[in-house]
Amino acid sequence: MSIPVEKTSKPKIHPAPDQLGFGQFFTDHMFLMEYSEAKGWHNPRITPYQPLPIDPGACVLHYGQALFEGMKAFSQKNDDVVLFRPQYNCQRLITGATRLCMQAPPADLMLEGIQALVRTDQAWVPKFQGGALYIRPTLIATEAFLGVRPSKNYLFYVILSPVGSYYKEGLNPISIWVEEKYIRAAPGGLGATKAGANYASSLLAAQEAKKKGCAQVLWLDVTHEHIEEVGTMNVFFKIDDQILTPSLNGSILAGGTRDSVIQVLKSWNLPVIERRLSLAEILEAHSQGRLQEAFGTGTAAVISPIGEFQYRDRALIVNGRAIGPLAQKLYKEFTDLQYGEKPDTRQWLMKI
Structure with a gap:
């Protein structure tokens, strides 16, 4: 699929490695794609990181149709950037979406969007051992209505966060x-x-x-x-x-x-x-x-x-x-x- 990229006009300052912690900082861009019954999955794009426009009646806010994944990109010693088993996470999101009566993007579309976003923000991948670029694919129900039923509209988006150790203890027990x-x-x-x-x-x-x-x-x-x-x-x-x-x-x-x-x-x-x-x-x-x-x-x-x-x-x-x-x-x-x-x-x- 073709993924247009709108680059940010206000790049963020990259935090120092010892400041990272986990999930405290976000990169410059995000990937988004929508689903409707009429159009299926459409409008894939990379935009500057920004708040989501969401209707106050959106199903996710009232009936909790929300699902996410977590994976990482690593900078290798030869400067390659790699993802670790991303297919596993994409398939798990698809399986979870079925349980929550949600429409998930096909795995190949998810992966294509994730790869494009990581390429766009590749400079954010930490280059020290123990650091990584955490990837958060998220699926939410966006149709505005009141009444208990599955949504007919969905948003799939991906955000990135440079991270260090998850626990303050690091590798200590x-x-x-x-x-x-x-x-x-x-x-x-x-x-x-x-x-x-x-x-x-x-x-x-x-x-x-x-x-x-x-x-x-x-x-x-x-x-x-x-x-x-x-x-x-x-x-x-x-x-x-x-x-x-x-x-x-x-x-x-x-x-x-x-x-x-x-x-x-x-x-x-x-x-x-x-x-x-x-x-x-x-x-x-x-x-x-x-x-x-x-x-x-x-x-x-x-x-x-x-x-x-x-x-x-x-x-x-x-x-x-x-x-x-x-x-x-x-x-x-x-x-x-x-x-x-x-x-x-x-x-x-x-x-x-």
Whole structure:
């Protein structure tokens, strides 16, 4: 498709690498494309970053038809800029849109728009290890009406944000609160989609966890007996030299990094098992000294070692609050690939 580009007349000042944090700055441009029943997907364009004109009656504002994705572009040591498994994220958005009764752009149109935008703002891609250009594709319902039904009009847009580490701890192990009061999702709900509603429902528990000195929440299922995921990440445990992660059950988000980690672990001939995991067995493994490591996986943090679980009035220390060898090896595996230190043998990278 032809994508016209309107360049900004007021370029922003690029922040210093040590100021980036996560999601605090946005680049100069954005990609937009609309859908209507009469025209289908149309009017793709790149414009200066600016507020969206949206009707106060838009369906997204009242009935929550909103879905997004997250991926990254990396600057490699040879100055190539690459995306990490963008096809996975595009397909996940399409799957989520079906669940929310939304019209998603075809994957090839999404990718074409994302690539064009990253090329336009390529100068914003951080050039240090640990930095990346975070890509936020978003799909919202824009038809103005009151009444509970799916919208007939949609806006797909993409914005970019130069980022450093997601957590202030960086690669240092984080503390996690085991949440027993609130739940993130239930069977038959939206837990397997990257819907905005999922994140709204998680905010109160995350806020309370931060007051306890924790970076994130360990979510349990609707029975409060089985482990699901950690805030913005999927979760893995190493117990008795086996790597365990909760199986996808319809209320857990199928993370692209999770999928990639499982593939890598299998290629290393390590025993990785996807199954239902109870909180009781994790507590027992810890009390018996069999819990060797725990870590989260996700686009934002890549690999995030867990040094402590705060459970009720107890602090369950994992590996002496130090990063474990498996988490360290996985982090190196992924960052070496993303920054061009090793060849892309799995064809996971897409060059811009």
